[in-house]
Amino acid sequence: MIRSSLNSLGAKVVVAASSDENHPPESIIDGDTKTFWMTTGMFPQEFIIRFADPTNITAVTLDSYNVKHLKVEKNISQKASQFEFVTEKELEQTEGHLQSNAIPLNGSSATHLRFIITSGYDHFVSVHRVSIQN
Amino acid sequence: MVKLRARCLLVGDAAVGKSALSHMFHSDGALFQKNYSMTTGVELLLKCVNIPETNDSVELYIIDSAGKDTLVEACEKMWGELSLLCLVFDLTSEQSFANCSHWMERVRAYCQGCHIPGVLVGNKTDLCARREVQASVAQEWAQSQGLEYHETSAKDKENCDAPLLSLAQAFHSLYRERLETTQNLGPG
Ligand SMILES: Nc1nc2c(ncn2[C@@H]2O[C@H](COP(=O)(O)OP(=O)(O)OP(=O)(O)O)[C@@H](O)[C@H]2O)c(=O)[nH]1
Ligand SMILES: [Mg+2]
Numbered sequence: 097m098i099r100s101s102l103n104s105l106g107a108k109v110v111v112a113a114s115s116d117e118n119h120p121p122e123s124i125i126d127g128d129t130k131t132f133w134m135t136t137g138m139f140p141q142e143f144i145i146r147f148a149d150p151t152n153i154t155a156v157t158l159d160s161y162n163v164k165h166l167k168v169e170k171n172i173s174q175k176a177s178q179f180e181f182v183t184e185k186e187l188e189q190t191e192g193h194l195q196s197n198a199i200p201l202n203g204s205s206a207t208h209l210r211f212i213i214t215s216g217y218d219h220f221v222s223v224h225r226v227s228i229q230n
Numbered sequence: 231m232v233k234l235r236a237r238c239l240l241v242g243d244a245a246v247g248k249s250a251l252s253h254m255f256h257s258d259g260a261l262f263q264k265n266y267s268m269t270t271g272v273e274l275l276l277k278c279v280n281i282p283e284t285n286d287s288v289e290l291y292i293i294d295s296a297g298k299d300t301l302v303e304a305c306e307k308m309w310g311e312l313s314l315l316c317l318v319f320d321l322t323s324e325q326s327f328a329n330c331s332h333w334m335e336r337v338r339a340y341c342q343g344c345h346i347p348g349v350l351v352g353n354k355t356d357l358c359a360r361r362e363v364q365a366s367v368a369q370e371w372a373q374s375q376g377l378e379y380h381e382t383s384a385k386d387k388e389n390c391d392a393p394l395l396s397l398a399q400a401f402h403s404l405y406r407e408r409l410e411t412t413q414n415l416g417p418g
Contacts, residue, residue, distance in 0.1 A: 116231075117232065118232075119409075136234045137401070138236070220408045
């Protein structure tokens with residue numbers, strides 16, 4: 097399946113809890129699983145994706161490594177604040193390859209999606225790609 | 231350039247010098263308190279450490295936890311999620327060294343299998359006449375537990391930075407290793 101990257105659709109990562117210059121949060125939405133955002137120690141860690149317009153989202157797919165517990169929140173405001181809870185998920189640990197998890201969002205409309213990583217299987221976890229199905 | 235964050239737990243028997251060491255480290259050697267004032271909960275100290283030969287740094291959240299046995303359980307609830315361990319004993323107290331294995335068991339049970347880099351610190355080298363624990367013995371035990379061994383004197387400001395600096399470096403190395411692993415992962 098060919099799916100365009102989120103940034104080509106005008107999406108942006110507007111907040112990330114921490115980051116390494118060489119592995120910036122933009123790597124999450126460039127559509128490439130070779131590039132990644134790496135957390136820099138301690139939890140929770142979070143990032144927020146902003147869409148150019150309110151977007152209906154059926155599901156998001158998260159490619160990551162060592163993420164254990166994830167919460168997803170959203171809003172339909174222009175500001176990255178006042179989020180409402182959408183879903184949470186415990187991810188399975190993988191070794192030597194990425195975790196790839198589809199997370200159903202039930203067609204909710206959002207301008208911001210907030211991903212909160214509340215725990216990991218290691219001190220550092222990475223997020224390689226977020227893609228959306230709508 | 232990256233700024234890492236790590237939560238470092240200081241444990242060990244009461245009065246071995248955990249608070250003295252953490253204050254010494256935190257204040258860059260300005261502060262030594264001669265009178266013992268028992269820690270009754272956990273004290274949080276924040277210190278940023280630059281990693282030599284890089285532009286990177288590690289922000290250490292130092293958790294100085296009470297050593298008195300009746301307080302430990304309550305303190306454990308406040309430890310939070312740990313990244314690093316600094317286990318301290320008093321070189322003039324054989325008992326405080328013997329108890330290190332209990333501290334290790336407690337921390338291991340708490341961390342549930344997650345690996346955290348650690349150091350063992352023998353404190354109070356200034357009281358050499360009263361020394362009860364030989365360096366070689368402590369060193370050997372530390373090695374068997376995967377800990378790096380250091381000796382310090384908070385009173386004489388001897389070597390006080392070394393344990394936490396080496397922990398910051400260990401955390402930084404771990405980060406580098408994980409980056410390397412992550413770069414070589416296959417698709418999901
Ligand atoms: N001679 C000497 N005394 C020290 C040294 N470090 C600490 N002390 C003294 O030992 C006593 C206990 O030190 P603390 O740092 O309060 O001990 P602690 O491990 O924090 O004890 P708890 O808070 O009860 O767990 C104090 O009187 C300190 O002044 C040292 O290197 N040499
Ligand atoms: Mg104390």
